[in-house]
Amino acid sequence: MALNKNILLFNNSMYGKIALGLGIVCSGIYMTSENPANGGTWQGYTLGTLGALIIVWLTLLGIRKRSYRSSLGTVQGWTSAHVYLGLVLLLIGTLHCGYQFGWNIHTLAYVLMVIVIVSGMYGLWLYLMLPSAMESNRKNLSRENMLRQFDSFNQEAVIIAADLPIEIQNAVGSAIKHTTLGGGTLAQIRAKDSSRVSLDATAPLNLVDNRDQKALLSYIAHELPKPKHSVEQHEKLQALLDVLSQRKTLLNSLRLDMHWQTLLHVWLVVHIPFSIALLGVLTAHIISVFFYW
Incomplete structure (x- = not known):
């Protein structure tokens, strides 16, 4: 459990501070938007581009975990950044769309993003709470x-x-x-x-x-x-x-x-496939934006 807590406290919660600063900057950009704010303004494009880059980077965690010889930071650091940037992504995505929703692919991308983030928060809770509880329950037995x-x-x-x-x-x-x-x-x-x-x-x-x-x-x-x-x-x-x-x-x-x-397995069954689906819908969202731009 101490190891998992260190994910949040990694390097004095450096990525938490970065995410907080990023959230403040993005909120400031949003506040310069003219009413009504939407994804079609320069502010919307800026926030949308940043959000898309974060989404792509977040999906690279699985690759980094399996790159045992990689020198691009530690897995613990990547996971800490994954958690904090995933949380601030919810704010960035919401500001990007300017709270405007409809029955379209853009809103579908937002909904998938929310599902992935919420399931990620649930997964974080599991990994913070379960390891020590499972170890105690098993009494050092497999x-x-x-x-x-x-x-x-x-x-x-x-x-x-x-x-x-x-x-x-x-x-x-x-x-x-x-x-x-x-x-x-x-x-x-x-x-x-x-x-x-x-x-x-x-x-x-x-x-x-x-x-x-x-x-x-x-x-x-x-x-x-x-x-x-x-x-x-x-x-x-x-x-x-x-x-x-x-x-x-x-x-x-x-x-x-x-x-x-089983709770851990179900979380992975939800989080990973929805992450892949988000990438697909995000790609369609970006293509449609440039097509109608």
């Missing part, structure tokens, strides 16, 4: 190791339950079978737990809600003090309860990790 550990808990629970009454075996097996994890993009974004379990051995198809594994854990906890179980079975039940509790904690961590990873 996703693959977490899944392997989860499978290990499942196997251990089945082995322990094998020495217990059949109804407990069925409950454990049913909970494992009907535990939900992952799913489609929407399911991962919602991070909804739709786990279910059958606690009635006579009606295995009668499934009840087992969100957060509460139903299964409650069932085992109620079985633990019953006098019908032998001393050895009591020990097994306690061991089973411990394993299932660890399994539940890991399951919650996995579900949260998938939720956060």
